[in-house]
Amino acid sequence: MDIALAVLALALIFVHLLSIALTAIRVKPxxxxxxxxxxxxxxxxxxxxxxxxxxxxxxxxxxxxxxxxxxxxxxxxxxxxxxxxxxxxxxxxxxxxxxxxxxxxxxxxxxxxxxxxxxxxxxxxxxxxxxxxxxxxxxxxxxxxxxxxxxxxxxxxxxxxxxxxxxxxxxxxxxxxxxxxxxxxxxxxxxxxxxxxxxxxxxxxxxxxxxxxxxxxxxxxxxxxxxxxxxxxxxxxxxxxxxxxxxxxxxxxxSFAEVWSRQARWARLRRVTFPQFFAPEILVGGIPPLFLALAAALLAGADGKTLVAVMVAVLGLYYLPELALAKLKGWHVSWTSFPAMIMRDALLPLIWARSWMGSSVSWRGNMMTVGTQESTLSG
CATH class of the missing domain: 3.90.550.10 (Spore Coat Polysaccharide Biosynthesis Protein SpsA; Chain A)
Structure with missing residues (x-):
């Protein structure tokens, strides 16, 4: 079981790094x-x-x-x-x-x-x-x-x-x-x-x-x-x-509320319009591979120092290339980018779960009800 969890964690990290490599090649400064x-x-x-x-x-x-x-x-x-x-x-x-x-x-x-x-x-x-x-x-x-x-x-x-x-x-x-x-x-x-x-x-x-x-x-x-x-x-x-x-x-x-509202709205729209691509989004972000890697280490009998080392390794392998991509392409990077990325990834599972609850989104004062067959607007 510990090997299976470790392999899955590495697979998620590989997909993450592959997306960075593809973007680095495709996007011009x-x-x-x-x-x-x-x-x-x-x-x-x-x-x-x-x-x-x-x-x-x-x-x-x-x-x-x-x-x-x-x-x-x-x-x-x-x-x-x-x-x-x-x-x-x-x-x-x-x-x-x-x-x-x-x-x-x-x-x-x-x-x-x-x-x-x-x-x-x-x-x-x-x-x-x-x-x-x-x-x-x-x-x-x-x-x-x-x-x-x-x-x-x-x-x-x-x-x-x-x-x-x-x-x-x-x-x-x-x-x-x-x-x-x-x-x-x-x-x-x-x-x-x-x-x-x-x-x-x-x-x-x-x-x-x-x-x-x-x-x-x-x-x-x-x-x-x-x-x-x-x-x-x-x-x-x-x-x-x-x-x-x-x-x-x-x-x-x-404001945090504005960011949450916008991301929750977009997630719900993705869930309704492209459900086959949205469902796997629960696996994106740094939290799933970190959780899987720590679980694998625990099952393998790792001590506290090893767990800290695993956490540092996963976070470094996951976020340093992402920061490097932004720096390479001239995108915004600051000393708060790293903690903001961790905060983003901590929110991703919550946003994903929230998208499955209810069927309405708000856009600049307009309340829209979304569904797989029809949509209505009021505001």
Whole structure:
């Protein structure tokens, strides 16, 4: 039994290290520009907004400063009283050389409020290439060029997961460990193995292609538009590809409750939309291999010093390569990253268990009820 437990612990550590190696090979440093696309067609940038966030004053102007010869920006707001509207209008006035517009209204085609907010922008887009981008993405000047260069002959969609940056407290440090060396890592590793998953933070679509597959309304087939996009693209025989490097999402301050709520919501959505991939998530993180290794040592009759040595070895083997990955790629690393990673992994089993309880999630004041067959929205 002790040998079996030790083998299982080593297997989990191997999968962890493999995902780090695959990500290290696949992802370019965030400061490096991707290869320039062969052509530079017009692009429509559709940005849904709701409320003023920590870095709204920084992220909105970035959309007007992209190194691309021909693009338009379409800002979408559902509520005419939204406090973000003056920020949008002031930036449109400050950059008169960029074609930009603000559309206000709500098209309730689904239970997903963000998707509903994007519909009017999609319909108004004048280009064959459309980027749906969350308002809290900190776009580098090569944002469009990097996405366009990642499109391949067999692509159905190009995405980028968010890269947490600029944390201001322990809560945002914790969220960085969730976003960067956990979720971003596994997403790039999966794509490297031919199992790309869409990420709604940034999505580059070929508009005629998506329209031929049912249009933006088809993304309402699932409670999460990225899950619907993944299934739609795969069903068409194409692939979801990722940008060479993830784009920043500056965080600022985050309370523990905010981090828990967001991660629990995403976990529940993954459980509903991809249950076959979500179920094994109980085995990810450093806690399962640590528990298995200590159990194997105890069954083998190890003394206290040996148990401490096993614990140190497992923690070092598990977390030092993860920290090295972040450092190598220029992702956020600080003296709190190591304890934040341990805190994250201690929360993972609790988040996994919580996802199986109940069927509702809250997104910016909207309560969504998720299920395997249907979803409803109230708020």
């Amino acid at each position: 965030t400061t490096r520009r991707g290869s320039e696309p062969q052509t530079q067609p017009p692009v429509s940038l559709v940005i849904p907004l709701r409320g003023v966030e920590n870095f709204t004053a920084l992220t909105i102007p970035r959309a007007f400063q992209l190194d691309w010869p021909n693009y338009e920006i379409i800002f979408c707001v559902a509520d005419s009283t939204d406090a973000v509207i003056p920020h949008v209008r002031s930036n449109i006035a400050a950059f008169p050389h960029i074609r930009a517009s603000l559309l206000v209204g709500d098209d309730r085609i689904s239970a997903n409020p963000k998707l509903n907010n994007c519909v009017k922008g999609w319909r108004a887009a004048t280009s064959e290439w459309v980027i749906l981008a969350d308002s809290n993405v900190l776009m580098p000047d090569h944002y469009i060029a990097t996405l366009m260069s990642a499109w391949r002959k067999d692509s159905g969609l190009v995405c980028s997961p968010p890269l947490g940056s600029r944390p201001a407290d322990l809560g945002s440090e914790l969220e960085c460990t969730f976003l960067n060396t956990f979720q971003c890592r596994y997403q790039y590793a999966a794509e490297t193995l031919g199992q790309g998953f869409a990420q709604g933070k940034t999505m580059l679509w070929n508009k005629p292609l998506l329209d031929s597959l049912g249009g933006i309304e088809a993304l309402g087939a699932e409670i999460a538009e990225d899950a619907a996009a993944t299934k739609l693209v795969r069903a068409s025989g194409r692939h979801v590809h990722l940008a060479p490097a993830p784009f920043e999402q500056p965080l600022g301050t985050r």
